[in-house]
Amino acid sequence: MHAFPFFAFSKNPSDGALLRRRFRFLAGSLLFCIGFFVYAPMFGGCTAPESSRCSEDVCKLTLNRTCSVNEDCCCQQACVGGNCIPSGGETTTETATETTTEGVATTEEIVTDGSSESSLEALPDGTPQEQSTETTKPDESLQEQPPQEQPPQEQPPQEQPVEQPPVCTPNQTRPCKYSGPPGTEGKGECKAGSQTCANNAWGPCQGEILPTQEACDGKDNNCDGRVDEGCQCSNGQTQDCYSGRVGCVNQNGSWQCTSPCQKGSQTCQGNRWGACQGESLPQKETCDGKDNDCDGQVDEDFPTKGQSCTGGQGACVTNGKLVCKSDGSGVECDAQPSSGTTEICDGKDNDCNGQVDETFPTKGQSCSVGRGECEQTGTLICRTDGTGVTCGATPKAPKQEECNGKDDDCDGNVDEDLVRDCSPAPADVNKGICRAGLQTCFNGQWGACRGEITKWQDERCTQQGDSVRDEDCDGQTDENCGCQRGNTRSCGTDVGECKQGTQTCAGAGANATWGACNGGVNPVVEICDGKDNDCDGSTDENWPAKGKPCSVGRGECAKIGQYVCKADGSGLECSAQPGTPAQEVCDGKDNNCDGRIDENCP
Numbered sequence: 001m002h003a004f005p006f007f008a009f010s011k012n013p014s015d016g017a018l019l020r021r022r023f024r025f026l027a028g029s030l031l032f033c034i035g036f037f038v039y040a041p042m043f044g045g046c047t048a049p050e051s052s053r054c055s056e057d058v059c060k061l062t063l064n065r066t067c068s069v070n071e072d073c074c075c076q077q078a079c080v081g082g083n084c085i086p087s088g089g090e091t092t093t094e095t096a097t098e099t100t101t102e103g104v105a106t107t108e109e110i111v112t113d114g115s116s117e118s119s120l121e122a123l124p125d126g127t128p129q130e131q132s133t134e135t136t137k138p139d140e141s142l143q144e145q146p147p148q149e150q151p152p153q154e155q156p157p158q159e160q161p162v163e164q165p166p167v168c169t170p171n172q173t174r175p176c177k178y179s180g181p182p183g184t185e186g187k188g189e190c191k192a193g194s195q196t197c198a199n200n201a202w203g204p205c206q207g208e209i210l211p212t213q214e215a216c217d218g219k220d221n222n223c224d225g226r227v228d229e230g231c232q233c234s235n236g237q238t239q240d241c242y243s244g245r246v247g248c249v250n251q252n253g254s255w256q257c258t259s260p261c262q263k264g265s266q267t268c269q270g271n272r273w274g275a276c277q278g279e280s281l282p283q284k285e286t287c288d289g290k291d292n293d294c295d296g297q298v299d300e301d302f303p304t305k306g307q308s309c310t311g312g313q314g315a316c317v318t319n320g321k322l323v324c325k326s327d328g329s330g331v332e333c334d335a336q337p338s339s340g341t342t343e344i345c346d347g348k349d350n351d352c353n354g355q356v357d358e359t360f361p362t363k364g365q366s367c368s369v370g371r372g373e374c375e376q377t378g379t380l381i382c383r384t385d386g387t388g389v390t391c392g393a394t395p396k397a398p399k400q401e402e403c404n405g406k407d408d409d410c411d412g413n414v415d416e417d418l419v420r421d422c423s424p425a426p427a428d429v430n431k432g433i434c435r436a437g438l439q440t441c442f443n444g445q446w447g448a449c450r451g452e453i454t455k456w457q458d459e460r461c462t463q464q465g466d467s468v469r470d471e472d473c474d475g476q477t478d479e480n481c482g483c484q485r486g487n488t489r490s491c492g493t494d495v496g497e498c499k500q501g502t503q504t505c506a507g508a509g510a511n512a513t514w515g516a517c518n519g520g521v522n523p524v525v526e527i528c529d530g531k532d533n534d535c536d537g538s539t540d541e542n543w544p545a546k547g548k549p550c551s552v553g554r555g556e557c558a559k560i561g562q563y564v565c566k567a568d569g570s571g572l573e574c575s576a577q578p579g580t581p582a583q584e585v586c587d588g589k590d591n592n593c594d595g596r597i598d599e600n601c602p
Contacts, residue, residue: 083201168197176205180223184211188220188227216271233268241266241276247294261294286328299324302331311335316352344386357382362584362600363389369594370395371554372407372414380600388583389600391592405444412552412578415441417563417571419542421525422449432470432477435523435534438542451526451534451542468492468503468517476513477503483512491517496532496539498523527569540565543572553578555590555597 067073073084168174178185178192185192193208211223216231233239240255240263242248247261255263264279283292285301299305307322311333320335340352345360357363360382368377369391378393398410407414418441423434437452454473468491470477477491483505491514492500501520505512523535528546532539540546545563552574553559561576581593586601 083199167200168202170197170200172197174202176208179208180210184223187225188223190223231271232273233271235268235271237268238265239273240264241273242279243276244279244281244294247282258291258294258296260291287324287331288328289324305331309333309335312337312340313349313352313354316340345382345388346386347382360389365600367391367393367594367599368596369393370410371412371595372398372410374398374410391594403441403444403446412554413550413574415444417543417545417566417573419571420446423452423454431475432473434473435536436525438526440542440544451536451538453536468514477517483514485512489514492520492522493535495537496523496535497521498535528565528571529569530565546572550574550576552576553593554595555581555593557581557593 067079067082067084073079077084173194173196176193176195178190180190184190188211189209190211191207191209193205195202195205197203212221214220214222214224214229214231216228216234218228220227242250242255242257242261242263244261248255248257248263250256257263260280261282262278262280264276266276267274282294285291285293285299287299287302287305289298291298302324304322305324309320309322311318311320312335316337316339318335318338320333322331323334324330325332337352341350343349343351343353343357343359345357345363347356349356362380363382365380366377367380368375370376370393374396376393376395378391380389381392382388383390395410399408401407401409401416401418403415403418405414419438421436422439423436433453435451435453437449439446439449441447468477468489485505487505489503490500491503492498494500499519499521501517503514503517506515524533526532526534526536526540526542528540528543530539543563543565546565548563549560550563551558551560553576557579559576559578561574563572564575565571566573579593582591584590584592584594584598584600586598588598590597
């Protein structure tokens with residue numbers, strides 16, 4: 001007898017009625033499970049109440065059946081890998097049979113899976129009612145009775161479960177549902193997959209092909225019904241090409257060209273045709289005896305070519321024909337006058353062409369000569385030798401350059417090399433150590449005074465090792481310093497061009513003084529000669545532009561040099577010499593060096 005029996009044998013008539021109700025309920029549940037598992041595979045699940053325990057044989061029918069979720073399985077089975085398998089502890093059933101007072105045998109299944117189960121009994125209307133298994137005062141009629149000898153009763157035949165056919169047969173295949181976008185199945189590379197039966201269950205879907213990005217490979221990869229859309233060619237492929245509108249014609253894939261036009265070749269890169277290489281395209285037609293524009297005609301844009309023409313005037317007239325110009329821009333008459341001379345600038349028609357001095361088109365135009373303040377204007381006239389024209393004006397004479405922002409000396413430079421002495425104390429200049437400074441002119445203005453040396457406040461007596469100097473610029477050295485009669489000492493400086501001299505002490509006592517500095521070379525005003533004339537340790541410091549680049553002349557006469565000292569040392573001048581002016585011709589240059597370009601050209 002189990003700890004929680006579903007029912008117990010009893011001879012009480014009321015107990016027999018209860019057992020009969022339980023038997024009818026369980027028999028109905030058994031038939032429900034048998035019918036469900038026969039048709040469950042085709043309707044997709046087990047919906048019988050779990051409390052309706054089926055027989056062990058019926059539960060076996062659902063083992064390994066195909067499933068999608070656990071609800072598709074029964075009898076404490078779980079859906080694993082698409083098949084129903086036992087989910088946990090072992091489940092067994094026991095069947096208890098009792099003969100009622102009416103002589104009818106009843107059967108009841110008892111679930112023994114190691115846990116307490118509630119039992120169901122049929123209500124009077126046949127509805128199962130769950131009976132609590134909590135511990136209460138036991139019904140005496142259901143208490144375990146001591147074993148009593150029972151007369152043998154005939155057992156009613158039990159209904160056998162109907163064996164279900166397998167879901168599928170081994171190696172059987174079937175198409176599976178296509179998972180790609182609607183409308184793509186069966187187009188291009190796209191197709192549905194298939195399933196194969198194994199262990200009486202359908203395996204996974206295999207072989208399905210879904211749309212991919214279109215590749216230039218001759219296939220419909222994206223399954224839109226088009227092949228290689230957007231692709232022009234295959235990488236590395238080459239073909240003949242021609243990009244001109246005329247000159248070559250493609251006939252059945254072959255280019256036919258009219259010389260000098262020629263076809264080219266292009267290569268496929270990135271599935272696109274590259275540029276056409278090596279082709280010869282039509283050019284603008286020029287007068288040169290060639291079909292430049294590849295239209296089958298030569299020099300057709302010059303219809304007068306070959307027509308008659310004349311050259312010369314009066315007795316110089318000769319016949320000829322129109323021929324191509326050397327630059328191909330048009331035609332010209334090839335006739336040459338039979339007489340006449342070269343046209344010169346003399347007011348006559350020397351070449352018999354009906355024009356006078358026509359080869360000198362600038363004749364009579366305005367001109368100018370000279371530079372700076374020397375410049376004068378006039379008109380171009382014939383030279384005396386007839387070789388060209390020259391300006392009829394005469395330039396002014398140059399004068400000394402002044403600090404006024406003008407080119408007074410007419411050399412093409414303004415205020416160049418203008419310097420002058422300057423000193424805040426002119427009376428002391430060139431006495432003792434005092435020296436005048438220099439000012440340089442720039443843009444018409446004198447600059448600051450630089451290089452001047454002013455006197456010190458007091459005379460300093462010469463100490464051992466010092467040079468004798470007139471610090472207060474009064475013409476005396478070491479006055480009031482005292483000395484020993486007959487003593488000598490060095491005086492002056494050895495810096496630059498200066499040389500030290502000698503002083504002798506004269507007088508006696510407090511009246512003894514150093515005499516004049518004799519035999520030395522004293523500082524002088526600095527000049528531009530490459531020497532330190534003022535003995536200040538610097539050479540030509542008053543001309544900072546010395547050695548820098550400079551230019552002379554204008555136009556084609558311009559030359560580059562550098563600033564050097566003038567011969568008299570008064571300042572700087574450019575080392576370059578301007579070129580010689582030539583006759584002005586129409587070539588974009590200032591040939592006559594007057595500061596204007598092609599001024600006489602029409």
